[in-house]
Amino acid sequence: MLQQTPVTRVIPHLEAWLTRWPTPADLAAVPPGEAVRAWATLGYPRRALWLHAAAVEITENHGGIVPQDVGVLLTLTGIGDYTARAVAAFAYGHRHPVVDTNTRRVIARCVAGQAEPAPPSRTRDLAAMNALLPADVRAAAVFNAGAMELGALVCTSARPRCADCPLAALCAWRAAGYPEYQGQKKTVQKKFAGSDRQVRGLILAELRSTRHPVTDAEIATLWPDPAQLGRALSGLLSDGLAVRVAAGSYSLPHE
DNA sequence: GAACCGTGGTG
């Protein structure tokens, strides 16, 4: 849920989710469409599908227990390098560098003296964090969490609160006089309004809103451009977020 | 490596 999504927006959904499905087996026992429905408007609904798939994998292949090993976690659907390490470090207390967008920014500023991190690079980012990580297992877990928390609450992307920062005295960016970012530009995020993403979201919201099949005629009312509707619908079908239940009618995945 | 994938808060 936290992938590319602010913590404050996740928390209520997480609590409701864990009340309904306390264990991987509980989630694995319901159709994937139920996960997509409960995901509501958290965004990136493929994550709901992937989380359900991971719950099935954990239930069938790992005795219903979330794996501890980073290499095993990486085999689960929707678990990438960040999430695998975060689970191993935060849930199980293992010593691994955990690097998210907040940590990257803290290292860029405090250590490298730059206003923004370079675009993410698994090798570089892990090496940089590894060089900072305490040797002690529990201290390493605290350090991972502390770096993320500092980036999320103090060393923020816009308007960092340097006056409140416990690392201000040793911050290389501050010492250098807050130079502007010189490095590679990050790829600009496309506009959402009018995009295929928005149309996908409209169709999926319609599918979530009812337990009856949604027809082509109903879908046609959601957006004026038929070509965009077609692209969005076929994308949802190929992603498994929607299934065709009869000619010209669709629902959330139910198997 | 780059495009793609949602939604909402913020300044």
Place this chain on the structure above:
DNA sequence: TCACCAAGGTT
């Protein structure tokens, strides 16, 4: 008003 961005992952 709108660009920016948020505990990334997959193809």
